[in-house]
Amino acid sequence: MNLLLALAILFVGAIARVPGIVAVGVVLVGIALARSAWTRAGSAIVAYQRGIATDRAVCGDEIELAVSVHNRGPLPLPWVKTSDALGRGVRVRHRTLPGEEPRTGALDNGWTLGPFEKVVRRFAILADRRGVFELGPLTVAAGDALGLSLPVHEEAGRSRYVVRPRMVAVRGLGEARDWEGLRRARHGLVEDATRFAGVRPYRPGDPLRHVHWPATARTGQPVTKRFDPSRRRDVLLAVDLRLPRRAGMTLAERDAGLEGLIVATMSIARALREDDAAVGLALAGFAGQAGRSHLFLPPNATGACLGIIGDVLARVDAVPSVPFSQILGLASRRIPPGTTVITIGAVDPADYLPALRQLRRLGFGVLHVAFGPGAAEIVGQARAAGIAARGADLDGPWATSTTLEVSA
Numbered sequence: 001m002n003l004l005l006a007l008a009i010l011f012v013g014a015i016a017r018v019p020g021i022v023a024v025g026v027v028l029v030g031i032a033l034a035r036s037a038w039t040r041a042g043s044a045i046v047a048y049q050r051g052i053a054t055d056r057a058v059c060g061d062e063i064e065l066a067v068s069v070h071n072r073g074p075l076p077l078p079w080v081k082t083s084d085a086l087g088r089g090v091r092v093r094h095r096t097l098p099g100e101e102p103r104t105g106a107l108d109n110g111w112t113l114g115p116f117e118k119v120v121r122r123f124a125i126l127a128d129r130r131g132v133f134e135l136g137p138l139t140v141a142a143g144d145a146l147g148l149s150l151p152v153h154e155e156a157g158r159s160r161y162v163v164r165p166r167m168v169a170v171r172g173l174g175e176a177r178d179w180e181g182l183r184r185a186r187h188g189l190v191e192d193a194t195r196f197a198g199v200r201p202y203r204p205g206d207p208l209r210h211v212h213w214p215a216t217a218r219t220g221q222p223v224t225k226r227f228d229p230s231r232r233r234d235v236l237l238a239v240d241l242r243l244p245r246r247a248g249m250t251l252a253e254r255d256a257g258l259e260g261l262i263v264a265t266m267s268i269a270r271a272l273r274e275d276d277a278a279v280g281l282a283l284a285g286f287a288g289q290a291g292r293s294h295l296f297l298p299p300n301a302t303g304a305c306l307g308i309i310g311d312v313l314a315r316v317d318a319v320p321s322v323p324f325s326q327i328l329g330l331a332s333r334r335i336p337p338g339t340t341v342i343t344i345g346a347v348d349p350a351d352y353l354p355a356l357r358q359l360r361r362l363g364f365g366v367l368h369v370a371f372g373p374g375a376a377e378i379v380g381q382a383r384a385a386g387i388a389a390r391g392a393d394l395d396g397p398w399a400t401s402t403t404l405e406v407s408a
Contacts, residue, residue, distance in 0.1 A: 045072040046113075048082055048140055052125070052159050056307070059166040060399075063125040065092060065135075071113035079143045080111040087134035095122040102126055107135075127163040128399075130262065130314045135159045164310030165262045168394065170271040172406035199223040234299035235272050236335050239265050239283040240324045240345030240352075241316065244374060257346060257372065258318045260398040264371050265344055267404045268392075269309050277301070280339075281309050282331045284320040294327055296334060325352040332359055340365035344392075346372040353385045360387075369406070379407070 009028055013021030046069060053064040067084065071077050084107040086092060091102035111119055136158030143149050199212045202222035210225045243257045265281075272279050278301035284294045295312060324345075331341065341364050343349065343356065349368055360366045368389040370378035375391030382389035390408070394401035 046070070046077070046080060046140055046142055047072055048138060050084060050135065050138070050157070050159055052135075052161055055159075055161045056164065056311075057127040057161065058164050058310070059127060059130050061127045061163075063127055063161060064095070065123040065125050066120055067107070067109065067123070068118060068120040069109075069111050069113065070118040071116060074115045076115055077111075077113040077142050077144075080113060081141045082109050082111070083107070083139045084135060085137055089129055089131060090133050090135060091126040091128070092123045093126065095124050125161070127161075130163050130165045130259070132160065132162050132315060162311055162314050164307075165259075165266040165313050166398070167267045167270050168263060168401055168404050170267050170404045170406060172390075172408065173268065173271050197226045200226045233276075234278045234280070234336055234339040236280040236282060236299060236331055236339055236341050237265060237269060237272075238324075238328060238331060238341060238343045239281070239316075240343060240347065240349070241283060241285040241318055241320050242324070242345065242347045243318060244347050244372070254318070256398060260394055260401075261344070261346055261371055262313050262316060263394065263398045263401070264369075264392055264404050266310060266313055268342070268344070268369070270306055273301075273306055279305055279309065280335065281312060282327050283312075283316065284322045284324065284327055285317050294322055294330065296331060298334065299336070299339060323351070325355040328352055328355040328359065332362060332364070335364070337363060338365075340367065342367045342369060344369045344371060345378075346370070346374075348378060349382055349387075350385075353382065353387060356387050357385070375407070 005028075009021065009025040013019075013023075013025045049066075049068045049070075051066040051068075053066075057063050067082070069080055069082060071080075086103065086105055086107055091104055092107055093100050093102045107123070109121065113119065138157065141149060199215050200223065202211065202216075202224045206224045212223050212225050215223045239261070241258070241261070243254055243261075269279050269281070278299035280299035281297040282295070297308060297312065300308065328341070328343070335341070341356075341359055343352075343366075345368070349356070349370075356366050356368065366387060368379075368382045368387050370376075370382070370389060370391050372393060375393060379389040379391045390406050392404055392406045395403045395405060
């Protein structure tokens, strides 16, 4: 009710000396004043907060989501409605109602708030698929005591979280060090620049950056720094994201094939890190940045290694952007000498076997891991071409499997 209109009715009633019109005018003025107070102190001071416990999770986890509405004004709010958009693939259920059907599309809530009251509700985000997911934007609506809507207050804030792939135990990967009938050392003897062990006389071919200039100035003879050897071995996981095609293959089956390949890659990366290897990753089909044709992570032995690989694999899709042989060619120029290259794929590697042979000629260790039910045939083809190969498969569907079996 417009306050000016109510005052006009009251004024007319007073001039005409009609008690009924005066009474109606008084009531309407009161209603208009109350509406004005609620409009100023209603939705404009409704504070909505969305809190996600973490922005990183592993597939199979649950992420706690807390949403709260706070009435920061002195007037009650008989009804407040909030609608928080749930991005594609986001599923949310109430924390205290485990049997509730997960909500998708939007998280809608209704509230009744007293003066200065704050209410918190807790939900669980079901992180049952790898990927990058988003919540928001938000719409808030509130109403006054007369049941009339107050102005809608909208916020554009969004929350994003990443779900990394599952990891399972790997059985048989240790045998992958036996290539071409010879057992390779588990650790290399490469000098580690962080392990300073003294100085020695300079020898032709020593890098200039290793010359110890203060000692050279004191002795008058060139000396170079000496370092203890590192026991770390470098491994690059190169993933062929292509999937086998067969007549009658459904989209769900192709999706399961890709997820299984990603679970296998993540599990092998963890097994190698537990074996004290520095692990890198190379692939095409990375969806993290527009216009990026491939992704390369150099071998890394830090504590953040698995997290970085998990973040990358969360964004992978099944559409390779460049030929896999090109990925291997690029990697050969960017990895340290002596690095072991493990290729992982579910299709015939015939088109990149020449690239693997070239890597071996350059002195890199090479192993092909054929994934999936057709691994035995692929292993035979790779070995016939002179490439060490192993088969690997999960012991069940990707979402419930517990072990990745690597054949000898």
